[in-house]
Amino acid sequence: MTADSSLTAPGVEYAATASEAYRAALAVIESVEPRIAAATRKELADQRDSLKLIASENYASPAVLLTMGTWFSDKYAEGTIGHRFYAACQNVDTVEALAAEHARELFGAPYAYAQPHSGIDANLVAYWAILATRIEAPGLAELGAKNVNDLSEQDWEALRAKLGNQRLLGMSLETGGHLTHGFRPNVSGKMFHQRSYGTDPETGLIDYAAVAAAAREFKPLILVAGYSAYPRRVNFATMREIADEVGATLLVDMAHFAGLVAGKVFTGDEDPVPHAHVTTTTTHKSLRGPRGGLVLATEEYAPAVDKGCPMVLGGPLSHVMAAKAVALAEARQPAFREYAQAVADNAKALADGFLKRGARLVTGGTDNHLVLLDVTSFGLTGRQAESALLDAGVVTNRNSIPADPNGAWYTSGIRFGTPALTTRGFGAAEFDRVAELVVDVLKNTQPAAASNGPSKAKYTLADGVADRVHAASAEILAANPLYPGLTL
Ligand SMILES: *Cc1c(COP(=O)(O)O)cnc(C)c1O
Numbered sequence: 001m002t003a004d005s006s007l008t009a010p011g012v013e014y015a016a017t018a019s020e021a022y023r024a025a026l027a028v029i030e031s032v033e034p035r036i037a038a039a040t041r042k043e044l045a046d047q048r049d050s051l052k053l054i055a056s057e058n059y060a061s062p063a064v065l066l067t068m069g070t071w072f073s074d075k076y077a078e079g080t081i082g083h084r085f086y087a088a089c090q091n092v093d094t095v096e097a098l099a100a101e102h103a104r105e106l107f108g109a110p111y112a113y114a115q116p117h118s119g120i121d122a123n124l125v126a127y128w129a130i131l132a133t134r135i136e137a138p139g140l141a142e143l144g145a146k147n148v149n150d151l152s153e154q155d156w157e158a159l160r161a162k163l164g165n166q167r168l169l170g171m172s173l174e175t176g177g178h179l180t181h182g183f184r185p186n187v188s189g190k191m192f193h194q195r196s197y198g199t200d201p202e203t204g205l206i207d208y209a210a211v212a213a214a215a216r217e218f219k220p221l222i223l224v225a226g227y228s229a230y231p232r233r234v235n236f237a238t239m240r241e242i243a244d245e246v247g248a249t250l251l252v253d254m255a256h257f258a259g260l261v262a263g264k265v266f267t268g269d270e271d272p273v274p275h276a277h278v279t280t281t282t283t284h285k286s287l288r289g290p291r292g293g294l295v296l297a298t299e300e301y302a303p304a305v306d307k308g309c310p311m312v313l314g315g316p317l318s319h320v321m322a323a324k325a326v327a328l329a330e331a332r333q334p335a336f337r338e339y340a341q342a343v344a345d346n347a348k349a350l351a352d353g354f355l356k357r358g359a360r361l362v363t364g365g366t367d368n369h370l371v372l373l374d375v376t377s378f379g380l381t382g383r384q385a386e387s388a389l390l391d392a393g394v395v396t397n398r399n400s401i402p403a404d405p406n407g408a409w410y411t412s413g414i415r416f417g418t419p420a421l422t423t424r425g426f427g428a429a430e431f432d433r434v435a436e437l438v439v440d441v442l443k444n445t446q447p448a449a450a451s452n453g454p455s456k457a458k459y460t461l462a463d464g465v466a467d468r469v470h471a472a473s474a475e476i477l478a479a480n481p482l483y484p485g486l487t488l
Helices: 012-030 034-049 062-067 090-107 119-142 153-163 187-191 208-218 236-246 258-262 318-331 334-355 382-391 419-423 428-443 465-479
Strands: 111-113 166-171 192-197 222-226 249-253 278-282 293-297 370-374 397-399 413-417 445-450 453-461
Touching: 012 034, 012 062, 034 465, 062 318, 090 111, 090 258, 090 293, 090 318, 119 153, 119 187, 119 249, 119 278, 119 293, 166 208, 187 192, 192 208, 208 236, 222 236, 236 249, 258 334, 334 370, 334 419, 334 428, 382 397, 382 413, 382 428, 382 445, 382 453, 419 428, 428 445, 428 465
Parallel strands: 166 192, 166 222, 222 249, 249 278
Antiparallel strands: 111 293, 278 293, 370 413, 397 413, 445 453
């Protein structure tokens, strides 16, 4: 059986073997809780039938998915490779070492930590590792102590106060930053004094001179680069220069675009790994692996990152680490580079499709995997546009745009991403058609009236549009099947 990680043309044998595996698994599940087997079948059917444009989602290969359903789930393995708080971890050691090795080789990182359960957890590990390296270790050295347990109550309180009073500079939420980059609802905003940098109001692009000015004034311990909704590439060499000038540690959160880094679409100054002190990511977005996280680090930060569990993480999910190893092995194949390039090419095709139909895009286009459409030009809020699109079978999510007139709940943007549908085999022509269908829905959606003016949530979609768009997308989806050859 030979695997093809592109999923667009899997070997016949691979598809047949995967089908057998799923049929058997579902029969076993059915014998205990048939409703779970039914929901599992329905989830595949729904994913097969919808135009999934959520920028943070993808479709992992059967090999990645099947790897998660094993007895590694039953094992406790707190600690690090070869140094566990539990006995009999030799096979977990093999798994974690392989996941870390694939990650180091793929990204060219000196050190990789495969345990984080998610992107948020990866950032928590990174933040505490930076605090441990930059604040705690020098604090202990100054007091002549080896270990926090050697400190008097008074010295410990003084050190704790320092740990809790550091500054972090990250990208603002409304220009595409992430909640974990120091915002108040997230624990990162409670751990750090936070300031944000934004984008240029004219161009929508990151203004590096403004980032440098903010860094000089605020003097952060940590400069965070990376985003969830910025449709452009970032110059990480410049970010590192800014960090170095003010003595900050550069943390790059590549959760969204790790697949483009892995696939060598982002190289040189656009590849974060050689420039950042610490790089974090999810493994399930453009990287197309299982749900989880990774931390990459320089030798300087590696020892502290390695203490992620049990510092902030619960026991490792060894079955997911095994699936990370499989996904990273896939991402090291030449086919993944073609995939990553297609993700970026397709985003351009989608953006061009919107622009030629008169729509307004934040920054005027894209050069990564996502497109941010300003729906105010259709007279809609993000909430209305998202709901109307969903009525027509187009799955997207609403998102703030810079200086959003509708706030963070209703928003004024719709974020589109190409990783998932590119996995299905969509190309530029299909994405142009997607743009046409989206514009058809939005042009035919009207805000409904509320008692005090137009509603921000309610809308009406003209008769027949949902059916028309459903039918058109069903045709493209059928021509680009999800998991071709996989039958339950
Ligand atoms: C998605 C995302 C995260 C969070 O990942 P989870 O796995 O959902 O915890 C963190 N940072 C960025 C930039 C993201 O886009």
